[in-house]
Amino acid sequence: MAAFFFYFFSALSILAALFVVLNREAVNSAMCMIVSFVGVAALFVLLEAYFLAVLQVLVYAGAVMVLFLFIIMLLDTRERNRPRLGGFNLFAGVVSLILLAAGAAWLAHQFPLSVAPQAAPLMPPDDNPLAYATSAKAFGYGLFTRYMLPFQVTGFLLLIAMVGVIVLSKRPAAPPANEPQR
16 A cells, blocks of 8 residues: 555656646646645655655745745746747757756666665664664754755755845836936
8 A cells, every 4th residue: 555655646746846847837837846845745754754744844835835936926927928949948958858868877777776675774874873863853963964065055055046036026117207218
């Protein structure tokens, strides 16, 4: 039964992610992204990573999606601003698909699937005591010691995205009434 739920939530997450990319309406894409995030949270529950599942729902499906919806409401998403598929966009899409297929083939060649999965040891190895930790304290310790640089880079990228949204949503000021228009 667990395998059925795994495949169901995996397919749900992947299909919702595809609809995020392929949907023409920004609000519908955001709603599909919420479905994808909830599907990933369900996969965390199946993996018995309840802390990560709750964080996925609270942080991504909650706070980040509210931020995205506000951004969508601030930006002008009319039909005239949409790029047409053709020329360079089509070429970039084809090149991206070829690179994705080549990367997947390389990964499949480098890390072939084993026929019989090996059982994980009951105790974590001595060199990595955080290997099987599931408490918030262990996640925090790992986040602020070993993964401090990726954490800071992620925060910086979110800051850049926020500044970009503010710049994009700012409309040009109308000229004063007493000045001649150009």
